[in-house]
Amino acid sequence: MTIQTVATTPFAGQRPGTSGLRKKVTEFQQPGYLENFVEAIFLTLGEGAERSLVVGGDGRYFNRQAVQTILRMAAAHGIERVLVGRGGILSTPAVSCVIRKHAAFGGIVLSASHNPGGPDGDFGIKYNIENGGPAPEKITEAIFANTQTLTAYRISDAPPVDLDVLGTTRIENMVVEVIDPVADYAGLMARLFDFDAIRALFARGFSMRFDAMHAVSGPYAHAILEGMLGAPSGTVINGVPREDFGGGHPDPNPVNAAELIALMNGPGAPDFGAASDGDGDRNMIVGRRLAVTPSDSLAIIAANATVAPGYKHGISGIARSMPTSTAADRVADALGISCFETPTGWKYFGNLMDANLVTLCGEESYGTGSHHIREKDGLWAVLFWLNLLAASGKGVEQIVREHWARFGRNYYSRHDYEAVDAGAADQMMQALREQLPELAGRRLDGHHVAEADDFVYNDPVDGSVATRQGIRIIMSDGSRIVFRLSGTGTEGATIRLYLERYEPDPARHDLDTQEALRRLAEIADDISGLRRRTGRESPTVIT
Numbered sequence: 001m002t003i004q005t006v007a008t009t010p011f012a013g014q015r016p017g018t019s020g021l022r023k024k025v026t027e028f029q030q031p032g033y034l035e036n037f038v039e040a041i042f043l044t045l046g047e048g049a050e051r052s053l054v055v056g057g058d059g060r061y062f063n064r065q066a067v068q069t070i071l072r073m074a075a076a077h078g079i080e081r082v083l084v085g086r087g088g089i090l091s092t093p094a095v096s097c098v099i100r101k102h103a104a105f106g107g108i109v110l111s112a113s114h115n116p117g118g119p120d121g122d123f124g125i126k127y128n129i130e131n132g133g134p135a136p137e138k139i140t141e142a143i144f145a146n147t148q149t150l151t152a153y154r155i156s157d158a159p160p161v162d163l164d165v166l167g168t169t170r171i172e173n174m175v176v177e178v179i180d181p182v183a184d185y186a187g188l189m190a191r192l193f194d195f196d197a198i199r200a201l202f203a204r205g206f207s208m209r210f211d212a213m214h215a216v217s218g219p220y221a222h223a224i225l226e227g228m229l230g231a232p233s234g235t236v237i238n239g240v241p242r243e244d245f246g247g248g249h250p251d252p253n254p255v256n257a258a259e260l261i262a263l264m265n266g267p268g269a270p271d272f273g274a275a276s277d278g279d280g281d282r283n284m285i286v287g288r289r290l291a292v293t294p295s296d297s298l299a300i301i302a303a304n305a306t307v308a309p310g311y312k313h314g315i316s317g318i319a320r321s322m323p324t325s326t327a328a329d330r331v332a333d334a335l336g337i338s339c340f341e342t343p344t345g346w347k348y349f350g351n352l353m354d355a356n357l358v359t360l361c362g363e364e365s366y367g368t369g370s371h372h373i374r375e376k377d378g379l380w381a382v383l384f385w386l387n388l389l390a391a392s393g394k395g396v397e398q399i400v401r402e403h404w405a406r407f408g409r410n411y412y413s414r415h416d417y418e419a420v421d422a423g424a425a426d427q428m429m430q431a432l433r434e435q436l437p438e439l440a441g442r443r444l445d446g447h448h449v450a451e452a453d454d455f456v457y458n459d460p461v462d463g464s465v466a467t468r469q470g471i472r473i474i475m476s477d478g479s480r481i482v483f484r485l486s487g488t489g490t491e492g493a494t495i496r497l498y499l500e501r502y503e504p505d506p507a508r509h510d511l512d513t514q515e516a517l518r519r520l521a522e523i524a525d526d527i528s529g530l531r532r533r534t535g536r537e538s539p540t541v542i543t
């Protein structure tokens with residue numbers, strides 16, 4: 001075994017987006033592409049002894065190959081020990097959990113999350129820091145800067161490590177420990193939630209389907225739901241991770257998890273449904289004929305946090321991403337705690353959790369989590385709901401309706417226009433920015449615009465400032481229209497239009513969501529020229 005120095009030249013476009021570097025698999029397969037990015041990570045981390053690293057991914061196509069490359073490069077950069085999940089598998093929340101539990105220096109996560117996989121699909125890589133969370137922007141920008149100037153990368157020529165056998169081997173001086181990907185995570189969940197109560201719920205005949213969407217949460221859900229909690233076998237569906245997610249789009253929303261939604265809307269539906277995404281950090285919660293919006297789920301978890309043993313002393317605060325509905329703000333008000341509004345991206349929650357300013361965080365993009373780790377956590381949210389159902393003896397619909405009756409309902413929807421022309425999308429955002437000064441104070445189809453801005457976030461912990469985080473048009477009745485460009489797409493641009501309308505009157509809580517938001521959608525199109533500029537008549541995905 002020797003360490004090689006291989007000459008290389010920079011690739012364009014290696015700037016990490018909302019959540020790491022995400023590109024087509026074919027782009028990652030170019031010789032040196034992955035190596036350059038990993039070299040840039042190690043250059044950013046600098047040298048130092050006694051450092052351990054966690055490595056794992058969601059098992060998608062190219063995962064195993066990438067893990068082997070990263071191990072050989074870690075050995076060449078003086079890392080002392082790497083913990084890698086068996087089969088190269090670790091869900092994103094499990095990486096965060098393992099980093100924290102084993103006091104690792106950081107971790108490398110291989111995933112393009114909810115994006116499709118397979119040879120023609122997407123791949124991704126991101127770096128997580130020692131708190132277990134995604135690297136903040138100052139680190140991702142430093143990594144990007146290194147990708148633009150590097151001239152060589154270092155790698156050991158050691159043979160591949162057997163990733164399928166638990167135990168310890170070596171590459172150069174580095175110890176490689178293949179760990180059970182589920183054990184640490186499952187132990188943490190058992191400490192946070194009332195597993196006895198959930199076990200008793202299943203023992204009483206409570207029925208559930210968890211759709212793992214052929215992705216990484218399958219092994220975790222099998223072990224925890226069917227193993228530790230005694231749910232009948234068959235509770236977890238699509239539970240074996242596949243490199244191409246069975247050809248599907250592993251995004252737990254009503255559009256992509258259509259199989260689960262059909263089941264929950266059909267005759268003989270189980271009591272409870274849930275789904276998770278490619279890397280196990282997203283979740284969707286479903287009752288009979290009712291998909292709970294992620295924004296409502298966050299608010300409901302916050303309002304009921306103390307039912308779970310891990311949160312029995314209450315929560316210190318809540319944070320939500322700016323486009324997420326303001327349902328959680330109303331709960332925070334009632335609890336007398338703060339609700340922070342951050343830009344889209346889980347990385348913005350890390351400082352708030354580290355400073356103990358917030359316990360719970362959530363995003364409209366099907367992400368919910370708490371300070372137990374520093375990533376959003378799909379199964380965690382599902383276990384919270386199971387704990388709540390067990391403790392209250394109520395069904396999903398009753399819980400949701402009672403929540404709306406108490407706090408009001410925030411009708412909410414996101415309209416995605418995917419793979420549109422990037423130039424047209426930029427022009428639309430620019431034109432909106434230029435209109436901002438004259439929008440405030442205007443009346444738009446019966447709505448009075450109270451505020452219109454391009455969201456700026458001032459991090460209260462480290463003072464960093466993030467600008468141009470999305471156009472907000474806030475009406476005096478609390479309704480909102482938000483425009484953003486996605487930072488996770490790999491083709492053209494994706495425009496996200498977020499619509500929200502607050503309805504306090506329980507007699508008006510039964511409207512169809514799209515109908516309730518129709519006028520706001522029309523206003524949004526009028527002021528942005530969205531359809532005209534993109535040539536699209538309607539969104540590609542509505543969630």
Ligand code: G16
Binds near residue numbers: 018321345347367489
């Ligand atoms: C990532 C981020 C989330 C973000 C989501 C969508 O999730 O971690 O914070 O809400 O992307 O981002 P965008 O609107 O920029 O596409 P994941 O599950 O893809 O890692």
